[in-house]
Amino acid sequence: MSFYISLSGLKASQTDLSTISNNVANVSSTAFKKSKAQFGDIFAAAPMQTTSQVAGQGVRVQGVAQQFTQGTLETTDKTLDLAITGEGYFTVKGEDGNISYTRNGAFAVDDDRYAVDTTGARIQVFAVDPTTGATTVDPTGATPADLTDLQIPNTFDGTATGAQLTSVGVDKKGMVSAVYADGSTVYLGQVAMASFNSQEGLRQEGDAHWTSTVASGSPILGTANQGMFGAVNSGMLERSNVDITDELVNLIAAQRNFQANSKAIEAANTLTTTIVNLRT
Template identity: 45%
Template sequence: MSYYTSISGLKNAQADLGVIAHNIANTETTGFKKSNASFADIVAKSAMSDPRKTQGIGATMEAITQNFTVGSVEQTGSALDIAINGDGFFATKAAKDGSMSYTRNGAMMLDSNGHIQDGSDNRLQVFAVNAEGAVTNPAPVDALVPPANGAGAELAGLTIAEDGLMTATYADGTTTAVGRVALASFASNTGLQQVGSSNWEATGLSGQAVYGEAGSGRYGSLLSGALERSNVDIAEELVGLISAQRNFQANAKAIDTATRITETIINLRS
């Protein structure tokens, strides 16, 4: 029995090492959120078992939980780099199949058609606005910046305010309100499913996305010309790495001890 108990400890220590290694590998990944592994003990007993003599039989992985604390903000100077000063997420829609994903990575760019997207053809979602910048429809749509205004003047620049209002400036000096960045929130952020590239998808555990404007409620305001860095604390991860390594070694030693005891018993019988 001690073999199987220690093997479960080895597997858990290995999983913990994998989670920590993943965190360390993404120290410089924009918008990345670190994860923590949690474990639970395993106990086998029947209804007639004496609770004073119940023996545990190891441990199991209970969950790998993401930590959504806000990372440090780095100034970049690019108008289409956006950081969220709060708990919201940027919403993006895949041009290929229309699937929705959510991210804290605000590194956006303009494509040849004027869509604001993340470089993987996932288009940023905004609320449609009128000429005064007031939202006219609560349903998010693709962010589209006209390459020229009605007079034929070419796009000269784009600004994004703290409240998410996107304003395009044209060569003739006129400005046009393009839209207001739509931010998403969830009942449980830890229920979101990681899909890579600092993107998440909604699940039954997270609940469906609830959209709102920047600067209201828990969504947070926007910082243009800045990006949110990973929230990984490298010193904390290195300490955890040492702890997981010691845990692995201790379980391996327990297996070695059990082997020696078994050998001793066999030698006594012979």
């Protein structure tokens, strides 16, 4: 039995090492959220058996949970680089039409003048009145179907003869505005923020993107700088929340745990060999 107990310990240590290695590998990934392996002991006994005389039967992996703590903010001075301070997520729509959620705010403008992230997904915004900035859709109770793509025209009226675009701004509330050469200001949309009842229930999609599941609950949409959605910071990006010092310490501990289980298997093997040799 000791062989199988130590074997479960080796497998658990291997999972722990893999999780820590993934954290270390993504220390420079924008908006990456570190993970932590969670373990539980295995114990089984007959209904009438005295449990004080029964040893455990090893360890098992209960799950690998992401830690959605705030990462530090890095200044980039690029207007469409957006960082969230809070628990909100940007809502983006991929080329296949699927909605996902991200905290990676490294947005840029594509050939069609749509604001897209590093995967080519378009950021979603609430439609607003171009002159007043008032939202035309009530954010309360809104769904992803109520959102629209953010497009930044090169000219004031979208024609070749219109006033040329001079600058774009994004405020703390996620309101995107464009200033044109003739001095006119046009509001283009307000960034749609999403939050979830259970962040741990989100499904990872890679590239710091997540999709909602039954466990996470349906997305709660709203605007930035309100409640749990957090504020939008233009000209900044959220760094990974991995602390390399903590991860290296955890790596040493996981390695020692692996070695200890290996020694336990070696000891069990030596004991078994000794018993077998008694007959010879």
